[in-house]
Amino acid sequence: QVQLVESGGGLVQAGGSLRLSCAASGRTFSSYHMGWFRQAPGKAREFVAAISGSGDRTMYADSVKGRFTISRDNAENMVHLQMNSLKFEDTAGYYCAATVVPLFIVGSNWRRYDTWGPGTQVTVSS
Numbered sequence: 823q824v825q826l827v828e829s830g831g832g833l834v835q836a837g838g839s840l841r842l843s844c845a846a847s848g849r850t851f852s853s854y855h856m857g858w859f860r861q862a863p864g865k866a867r868e869f870v871a872a873i874s875g876s877g878d879r880t881m882y883a884d885s886v887k888g889r890f891t892i893s894r895d896n897a898e899n900m901v902h903l904q905m906n907s908l909k910f911e912d913t914a915g916y917y918c919a920a921t922v923v924p925l926f927i928v929g930s931n932w933r934r935y936d937t938w939g940p941g942t943q944v945t946v947s948s
Contacts, residue, residue, distance in 0.1 A: 823848070824848040824854055825937070826919070826938065827939050827940065828844050828918050829842070829845070829942060830942060831916060831944045832943075836909060837908065839904070840908065840944060841902060841903070841904050842858070843901070851896055851899040853922060854937075855872065855924065856875075856920055857871065857918065857928075858870040858872070859918075859932050860915065861917070868883065869930035869931075870882070870886055872925055873893070881925060885911075886912075889906050889907045890903060903918075911946075913944060914943075915941040916941060917939055917941045921936060
């Protein structure tokens, strides 16, 4: 089973950028479809973006479309989330997650992802 660790979070001004990374262990990383989710205090977990195992399919929440880009490097066992034009409402803990169930089935449903990292905090100051 893959293990995940996020990095790259921090404090940034509104309009700025951050790049989150998720490092995965294991030799079969390309078998896993990866997602990014976020959760702010007192709010429900929210889908951000997902990418298929081969990287040929991506999905985005409407709230981040055009501002965030998900990518992966299977040779390095890494998934990245480039976040541009950050807004105050992007402030949250960000988590990467993995699933072997195809994206067209799991979509944005966090309950279908079975492996999670500990998360990294993103704080956007207004």
